[in-house]
Amino acid sequence: MGRLPDRHAGRSARRTVHFVSLGCPKNRVDTEVMAGLLATDGMTVVASPEEADIIVVNTCAFIGDAKEESIDVLLEMARHRRSGRCSLLIAAGCLPQRNGAELREAMPEIDAMLGTATLDQIGRLVKGRAVDAALNYPGHFLPTAATPRLIEQGSISAYIKIADGCSRKCAFCAIPGIRGKGRSRSVADVVAEARQLADAGVVELNLVAQDTAAFGRDRKDGADLAGLLGALNDVDGLRWIRVLYLYPDAVSDRLLRQMGELDKVVPYLDIPIQHAAAPMLKAMRRGHGPDALIDVIDRAKRLLPGAFLRTTVLLGFPGETDADFDALLSFVEAARFHHLGAFRYSEEEGTPAAGMADRVSPGISYNRRRKVMALQRRIVREHHRAMKGQIIEVLVEGAADEAGYVRQGRHTGQAPDIDGCVYLTSCAAGPGEVVRATVVDFKDYDLVAEPL
Numbered sequence: 388m389g390r391l392p393d394r395h396a397g398r399s400a401r402r403t404v405h406f407v408s409l410g411c412p413k414n415r416v417d418t419e420v421m422a423g424l425l426a427t428d429g430m431t432v433v434a435s436p437e438e439a440d441i442i443v444v445n446t447c448a449f450i451g452d453a454k455e456e457s458i459d460v461l462l463e464m465a466r467h468r469r470s471g472r473c474s475l476l477i478a479a480g481c482l483p484q485r486n487g488a489e490l491r492e493a494m495p496e497i498d499a500m501l502g503t504a505t506l507d508q509i510g511r512l513v514k515g516r517a518v519d520a521a522l523n524y525p526g527h528f529l530p531t532a533a534t535p536r537l538i539e540q541g542s543i544s545a546y547i548k549i550a551d552g553c554s555r556k557c558a559f560c561a562i563p564g565i566r567g568k569g570r571s572r573s574v575a576d577v578v579a580e581a582r583q584l585a586d587a588g589v590v591e592l593n594l595v596a597q598d599t600a601a602f603g604r605d606r607k608d609g610a611d612l613a614g615l616l617g618a619l620n621d622v623d624g625l626r627w628i629r630v631l632y633l634y635p636d637a638v639s640d641r642l643l644r645q646m647g648e649l650d651k652v653v654p655y656l657d658i659p660i661q662h663a664a665a666p667m668l669k670a671m672r673r674g675h676g677p678d679a680l681i682d683v684i685d686r687a688k689r690l691l692p693g694a695f696l697r698t699t700v701l702l703g704f705p706g707e708t709d710a711d712f713d714a715l716l717s718f719v720e721a722a723r724f725h726h727l728g729a730f731r732y733s734e735e736e737g738t739p740a741a742g743m744a745d746r747v748s749p750g751i752s753y754n755r756r757r758k759v760m761a762l763q764r765r766i767v768r769e770h771h772r773a774m775k776g777q778i779i780e781v782l783v784e785g786a787a788d789e790a791g792y793v794r795q796g797r798h799t800g801q802a803p804d805i806d807g808c809v810y811l812t813s814c815a816a817g818p819g820e821v822v823r824a825t826v827v828d829f830k831d832y833d834l835v836a837e838p839l
Contacts, residue, residue, distance in 0.1 A: 477497070
């Protein structure tokens, strides 16, 4: 990319930087790492783009809607670049890694780009030094416990990236083409970072990766997810440990038993099924059929009783028929997930599905998504109705954002950012404390509870 001019030469004041993080929690960790690296270099991270000398947008390119959002935010930040204090606009993350050349041509407002492979080079970039952009081919930077990371002050919950990349070959997914093959950290390194987060006041740890259940497979030291959970369970200060993104065919009995035996690991299973019809699972290259999905749900309910189940489904994949969709609806009805997210298929260049025939019209995929979410809303209401009168543990997050309640938090079956919350009618506990409360009411995806 060449050498960037240092537009701040001669300034004695500390330079300020504003971050916008888009997409998944894994991107959020990347953003916190970049912020930590710049803070270590003496820069000040600010909450408002109006205050920033430098603006960094950590983009997402997973599906079409995510790419559009990334471009819209870059255009918004470019206005600060033209008329405000900002003199350096950086596009970082998945979008430049995947479409760097096209992005540069389409948006000359961007001063510099940094892909997922070289996020650790952001310090060199803002100092105007040449950086190997490493764009337009798969790759990722995997941080360690020694990598600076800046989390929001007072955070009680944090994500920890235990691996990056993905070695699976799902037909619809662009991640392997962006971040490359899966690569895991060592157990000791993950535990060291967990201790750092606990020392900083974090009480809930959320483990993330593109393929969390595959943790350790690429290593030769015998590491696996069950063993990692055992080691993390011994970290002082942590109250809850949550695992996200478990592929159905990788959820072993050993893992389920370990989750049930460890007191800090919450009974929460995030298993993205994507579909339940045999033709769709085959076309999607998921590596299993409907029987494997039935098996993992049955084993989860048997070996981890009381577990909260979350999944994601993909509607409108090429060739999806009415019969395929009906099979998915029947499976969702039978499985009775506590949480479900539904996405419409987006054709992504470079993926095996990109050239498939029998495209499903946007109108049909939209209606199918609406129907599956209507079914899920009914299932959630039935779950919540059955929870009335139950005593639950609630991690207090802070003041309630809805009138009539004092505090809000989450119970063990609610992951941060993606699931609902628990509104507390009266509570003197502060953020980070866990209180026992009786469920007295519910409202769609949220619960109302009275502390004991």
